[in-house]
Structures are given as C-alpha cells and as structure tokens.
Amino acid sequence: MNSAPVIEIQDLHKTYRVGQVDVPALRGVDLTVRSGEFLSIVGPSGSGKSTLFHIIGGLTPPTTGKVRVTNQDLASLTDAGRTRLRRQTVGFVFQKFNLLPNLTARDNIAVARYLGGGNPKPDPQFEEILRLLGIAQRLDHKPNALSGGEQQRIAIARAVVNRPAILLADEPTGNLDTANSKAVLEILRDLNQRTGQTILMITHNTEAAAYGHSTVHMRDGQIVERTGA
Amino acid sequence: MIAKLVLENLKHRPVRSMLSILLIGVPVTLILSLVGLTHGMSEDAQRRQRGVGADIIVRGSTATSAVTFSPATIPEAMAGVIEKQPHVKLALGVINHGLELPLVMTGIDMEKFNELTGGFTYLAGHGLRSEDDILLDRYVAEQKNAHVGGTVTILNKVWHVAGIIDTGKLVRIAVSLKVLQDLDAAHKDVTQIYVKVDDPANIPLVVKELKNLLPSYSVQTMEEYIAAFDYNRIPGVSQFTTVVVVIGVVIGFFVVCLSMYMAVLQRTREIGILKALGAGKPFILGIILAEALLMGVGGTAVGIVLSYGAYALIRALVPTMTIIIVTSWWPIAALITLTGAALGSLYPGWNAASHDAIEALSYE
Numbered sequence: 001m002n003s004a005p006v007i008e009i010q011d012l013h014k015t016y017r018v019g020q021v022d023v024p025a026l027r028g029v030d031l032t033v034r035s036g037e038f039l040s041i042v043g044p045s046g047s048g049k050s051t052l053f054h055i056i057g058g059l060t061p062p063t064t065g066k067v068r069v070t071n072q073d074l075a076s077l078t079d080a081g082r083t084r085l086r087r088q089t090v091g092f093v094f095q096k097f098n099l100l101p102n103l104t105a106r107d108n109i110a111v112a113r114y115l116g117g118g119n120p121k122p123d124p125q126f127e128e129i130l131r132l133l134g135i136a137q138r139l140d141h142k143p144n145a146l147s148g149g150e151q152q153r154i155a156i157a158r159a160v161v162n163r164p165a166i167l168l169a170d171e172p173t174g175n176l177d178t179a180n181s182k183a184v185l186e187i188l189r190d191l192n193q194r195t196g197q198t199i200l201m202i203t204h205n206t207e208a209a210a211y212g213h214s215t216v217h218m219r220d221g222q223i224v225e226r227t228g229a
Numbered sequence: 230m231i232a233k234l235v236l237e238n239l240k241h242r243p244v245r246s247m248l249s250i251l252l253i254g255v256p257v258t259l260i261l262s263l264v265g266l267t268h269g270m271s272e273d274a275q276r277r278q279r280g281v282g283a284d285i286i287v288r289g290s291t292a293t294s295a296v297t298f299s300p301a302t303i304p305e306a307m308a309g310v311i312e313k314q315p316h317v318k319l320a321l322g323v324i325n326h327g328l329e330l331p332l333v334m335t336g337i338d339m340e341k342f343n344e345l346t347g348g349f350t351y352l353a354g355h356g357l358r359s360e361d362d363i364l365l366d367r368y369v370a371e372q373k374n375a376h377v378g379g380t381v382t383i384l385n386k387v388w389h390v391a392g393i394i395d396t397g398k399l400v401r402i403a404v405s406l407k408v409l410q411d412l413d414a415a416h417k418d419v420t421q422i423y424v425k426v427d428d429p430a431n432i433p434l435v436v437k438e439l440k441n442l443l444p445s446y447s448v449q450t451m452e453e454y455i456a457a458f459d460y461n462r463i464p465g466v467s468q469f470t471t472v473v474v475v476i477g478v479v480i481g482f483f484v485v486c487l488s489m490y491m492a493v494l495q496r497t498r499e500i501g502i503l504k505a506l507g508a509g510k511p512f513i514l515g516i517i518l519a520e521a522l523l524m525g526v527g528g529t530a531v532g533i534v535l536s537y538g539a540y541a542l543i544r545a546l547v548p549t550m551t552i553i554i555v556t557s558w559w560p561i562a563a564l565i566t567l568t569g570a571a572l573g574s575l576y577p578g579w580n581a582a583s584h585d586a587i588e589a590l591s592y593e
Contacts, residue, residue: 059505060587080509087507098502098590102237107230113232115507158506 006165006198007056012065012222014051023052027221029065035165036196038189040209043218044098049202050170052218056200057090057135057168058082070165087116090166091159095174096116097151099143103152106139107159116162126161132190133157156187160197167191173208185211199207231512235519237281238492247490250527253570256477257562263473264540265552270331271460273551275398278455280398282346283321284424284432286454287311287439288447301325301415303446305406308422312440316431321345322419324386328402332369332549334383335400336409345425348483352540353377354392357405364403384569401549421453434460445520476563481569482529485521489577493517501589502580510582517578518571525570529563540561 014026026048054060067074133153173181209215214228239246249428289302311320324336354377360507
C-alpha cells in the first residue's frame with residue numbers, strides 16, 4: 001500500500017441549517033486515508049457517515065476544519081472547483097445504484113467518461129475492469145433490464161472509468177441479496193488489490209466492513225474508534 | 230454524448246414530448262396560416278389588377294388606400310373625356326360594390342372590358358348578355374356552389390349565372406355596369422376608371438395630363454396602384470402579424486417552460502446523479518436548453534405540416550380566401566419558436582442547474 005495520504009481531515013465540523021435550527025452533523029472529525037487503502041466506515045444512522053462522504057466527494061463544503069483531498073483544500077474550493085473534484089478525483093457508488101434510467105449501461109459509463117474529459121477510445125485497463133466486473137455482455141441493456149447486482153457493477157464501472165484517486169461507496173450492498181452483496185464486495189476488494197484503487201466504503205454490515213484494511217467507527221458526528229491495519 | 234442524453238430524455242417520456250411538440254407547433258401553424266393568407270390575398274389582388282392590362286387608374290377623391298373603395302363618385306362620362314386626351318387609347322369605368330370580405334361585385338361594360346383586357350377566359354358559359362346575368366370566377370362559383378344556368382342571390386337580387394370565368398382579370402363577380410349603378414343608386418357614376426395608353430413611354434406624360442385635368446381625383450400608374458396591394462402596405466396587417474408572432478413566442482415560452490419544469494421535477498434524482506458525476510451548472514443548463522430547442526425544432530416541423538392542413542381546410546371551406554404556402558417564412562417561424570423555447574427553458578434549466586446535489590440524490 002502506498003503510504004502517501006490521499007485524504008487528510010483535521011477537526012472537521014459540518015452544521016446544517018434546518019429551518020431556524022442548526023443541526024451539527026460532524027463534530028470534529030480527524031481522519032487520514034492513505035493511497036491504496038480500503039477503509040470501511042461503520043456507525044448508526046445519523047452518525048455522520050454520509051455527511052463525511054459528501055464533504056470528501058465535494059458534494060457539500062465543510063463548515064469548519066481542514067479537509068485535503070489529493071492535496072486540494074476543499075474549504076477553499078468554489079462550486080466549480082468541487083465540480084472538477086467530482087469529475088476527476090472521486091467516484092461515487094450509491095446504495096440505490098443511481099444509474100441514469102434513460103441510458104444503457106454503456107452510455108451510463110460513457111457519460112461519466114465524457115464528463116471526466118476521458119478519451120472515448122477503448123482503454124485496455126478499463127476493458128480489463130469490465131471483465132473483472134463480469135458485465136461485458138450486459139452493457140447494451142438499460143437499468144430496468146438489469147438485476148440489482150448487475151446495476152451495482154455498472155455503477156462501480158462508471159465510478160472508476162476516469163480512474164479517480166478515491167472511490168466512495170455508500171452502502172453499496174444495502175439493496176442487494178447476500179450472493180450479490182458478496183460478489184460486489186469481492187469486486188471492490190479485487191479492484192483495490194489489482195489496481196491500488198483507494199476505497200472508502202460506508203456500511204452497516206460488520207461482515208462487509210471486514211473486507212476493508214481498516215474500519216472507522218462513527219457516532220454522533222465523531223470518529224470513536226479506528227480498528228485494523 | 231449530450232445529443233444522446235437529450236434524445237434519450239425525450240424518448241423516455243414520449244407522450245409528454247409529443248404533446249409539447251404538438252403544442253409548440255400550433256402557433257407555428259397560426260403564424261404560417263396568417264402569413265399565407267395575407268401574402269395569398271395580396272398576390273391575388275395584384276394579379277387580378279395586373280390582368281386588366283391598363284396603365285393608369287383614376288379613382289375618386291376619397292379613395293385612401295388600395296383596399297378601400299370610394300363610393301362611385303366619378304361621372305361615367307369622365308371616361309369619354311379621358312379617352313379624348315392625347316396618347317390615351319382607351320378608358321374603362323367600373324363600379325365596385327363590396328360584399329362579404331374579400332368579395333367585391335364589379336359592374337362592367339362588357340364590350341369595353343373585352344377591348345381593354347382581351348376578355349375573360351370562360352371555363353363554362355358565356356359573357357353578360359342580359360340585365361340579370363352574372364359572371365363568377367371559379368372560386369366564387371365553388372364557394373356558392375353555383376353553375377352555369379343556375380341562379381345566385383346577391384344584394385337581394387336573383388342573378389342568372391351566365392358564365393364561370395378563370396380568375397386573374399380584375400373581377401371575381403361581374404355584372405352589367407348599368408345594373409349595379411342602378412342598384413347602388415349611383416346612376417351614371419363609376420368608382421374608378423382604367424386607362425390604357427398608346428405607348429408605355431407616354432404613361433408619365435398622361436398621368437401628368439390627367440392630374441391637371443382632374444385635380445380632385447386620385448391618378449396613379451397601375452404599377453403604383455398594384456404596389457399598394459403589398460401586404461406590408463395594407464393598414465393593420467403588419468401590426469396584426471406582429472401580434473400573432475408575439476402570441477407565438479409567448480405560447481412557445483409557456484409550453485416549453487411548463488414542459489421543462491415538469492421534466493426537471495421528474496428528473497431531480499437524475500440531475501443529482503449527473504452532478505455527482507461532475508456535471509457543472511453549464512452542462513445541466515445546456516441539456517435542458519438543448520432539449521427545449523429540439524422540441525422547438527420538432528414543433529416547427531409539426532407546425533409546417535399542420536399549416537398544409539390549414540391550407541387545405543381554408544381552400545375547401547372558403548375558396549375565395551386565397552392562401553398560399555410561404556416557404557420563406559419557415560425559417561422565421563423556426564426562429565420565433567426557438568426563441569420562445571429557449572426563453573421558456575431558462576427558468577427550469579437554471580432551477581435544475583441550481584439543485585443541491587445531495588437533496589437531488591435523495592429525491593424519490
């Protein structure tokens with residue numbers, strides 16, 4: 001595993017304004033993730049896992065604190081800067097797959113490649129990833145013709161098509177049965193081992209969390225424990 | 230890729246897309262039909278005036294524009310006086326009586342009319358021979374379901390249809406000059422006098438002479454008079470066209486605005502996905518704008534097709550309303566539609582582009 005930190009977070013706070021009330025979602029998070037690491041994040045609902053993901057992924061800015069992702073200070077990024085971060089540096093995998101329903105699997109991947117400014121020509125390394133995901137035969141189907149497992153594999157392919165520095169997987173097995181969950185988790189582990197892809201995965205499932213090198217436990221907007229390597 | 234995304238979005242909800250395109254097409258049809266009518270009627274009037282073969286026209290002092298007729302205020306005998314002027318070959322006085330728009334009944338001296346114009350082309354029947362005779366052009370005959378030997382009632386008088394004439398020579402409905410003068414109580418008066426000159430080179434000279442001779446009348450060359458039938462010079466037409474064009478833009482604006490607003494609501498989650506993939510505001514706005522413009526193009530095409538339907542319908546229901554297909558207005562109609570569509574997409578597009586990605590992703 002490469003030892004260079006790809007994510008450095010110090011004293012991160014995030015407060016949402018709901019009506020007239022300030023709701024703290026993160027209360028002083030410190031976290032370092034090294035390149036090539038597969039980190040699982042567990043915790044009860046409302047513990048701040050998703051908010052942490054959204055900040056790392058550039059979907060929302062931090063309220064206070066220092067967040068550096070691939071040496072970019074997210075606090076100083078504009079909306080356009082965060083958009084660039086999502087385009088080039090991070091890839092998302094969601095619990096509900098979130099494929100564009102109008103497009104085929106191939107076009108879902110192509111949109112991400114287009115937005116990332118990627119070369120439209122076939123990329124041998126990405127073709128290898130498609131083979132690894134076992135979806136090469138299903139690329140011309142629309143999401144409604146694909147099983148949950150297949151949709152999640154397409155979502156993983158879409159997330160890594162631009163070779164992002166970080167893959168953020170938010171409960172990627174939450175909508176899958178046991179067999180498909182296992183398959184997706186093994187794919188993520190394979191991806192990490194074969195390509196050195198840095199992965200952060202939110203999960204409620206301790207068995208799933210065990211696929212990562214280490215696990216971060218969150219509660220009430222704070223990291224309460226980090227276990228593993 | 231944007232083109233594919235836009236096309237797939239439109240295909241994904243075909244009913245909404247088709248209805249929007251159809252609604253956008255309606256004002257296009259409205260605009261093209263109006264323009265077809267104004268151009269058609271203007272060209273028809275010009276052709277019929279040109280068909281007289283005269284060089285100069287003398288009209289009453291109260292004639293204000295080409296499409297308004299003064300009462301019959303010119304003494305019929307004035308034609309004889311004009312004929313005696315140097316270089317004047319022939320002068321024909323006619324009386325006009327406006328019927329329901331756009332029809333005008335014209336009283337003519339058959340013999341002199343034939344001499345000036347070379348005579349009508351008869352599709353059936355013959356010229357005016359008796360006081361009750363009437364000539365109808367084929368469109369009027371079609372509209373009134375009249376045929377040679379039959380009768381028609383116009384101005385509370387029963388006329389005998391003597392002939393069906395081809396269109397293109399001054400009149401659509403012709404009766405004897407004397408009969409119409411009597412009906413209008415304009416005994417021995419005419420509405421206008423057509424003048425034929427011996428040599429076209431002498432037209433300016435004769436115009437000058439007639440203006441001196443008849444200072445209180447309107448004397449124009451036929452070219453000047455015919456030019457006044459141009460749709461742009463007919464009072465109110467250009468303003469009316471502008472109003473319809475504005476209505477077209479407004480309808481296009483609201484249809485697209487409503488349609489795209491609904492589309493943005495339905496696609497909130499998809500917009501969130503695109504944002505998560507790194508789509509910026511310009512990209513999202515661009516998709517919505519491109520989709521609206523594509524619907525605008527479709528609406529223009531549908532509107533053009535529907536304008537052929539309107540053309541056929543008007544020709545069938547009111548044959549005397551001359552409507553033509555004005556292809557030069559297709560790009561103008563397209564521009565009007567695309568302007569409305571682009572304006573209509575701005576609010577929903579900006580709304581979509583401004584969606585919070587996290588909220589959009591959690592939208593059910």
